[in-house]
Amino acid sequence: MLDTSRDESPAPTEEPRGCLFALSQPPLMIFLAVIGCLLLMASVHDLFLL
Template identity: 80%
Template sequence: MRLDRAEGAPCVIIRREMLDTTQSEAAPPKDEPRGCLFALSQPPLMIFLAVIGSLLLMAALHDLFLL
């Protein structure tokens, strides 16, 4: 399909290959979806959460015993 427009405007050509949205058989099958528990089990995230948790714990103990 070709749309002719005014001078200076680009024309658009759409081919059947561009409209094909079917998945090819070469796509790897998904074994199982990975959810929130998989993300929480990653070491960098666990280290980050441990640091944040220890900072919150230290702030809470400071408020309880020193103020």
Template identity: 80%
Template sequence: MSHDRPEMVDTSRGDAPATPAEEPRGCLFALSQPPLMIFLAVVGSLLLMAALHDLFML
């Protein structure tokens, strides 16, 4: 038994559109990521609690 597969039809419309050049992502892009902001908020709150403890409890 022979299983003949039909050839795939080419449905492309000429050349693929050119992809835009990737822009370099800087520090503001990194700071806009939620996990990083949560981490920085936790670290900042710990530093604030330590500073308040030093000011008022010692």
């Protein structure tokens, strides 16, 4: 027989947010893109202009 008693609390509906959720945030992606562009520009400068 199916137990339908309400003695136990229901499972939490909100799941824990992990690393992929943090990486999907626009401010973090903009920051990482700026850092990546700076590193790319520095490496191109070192390779071709020095």
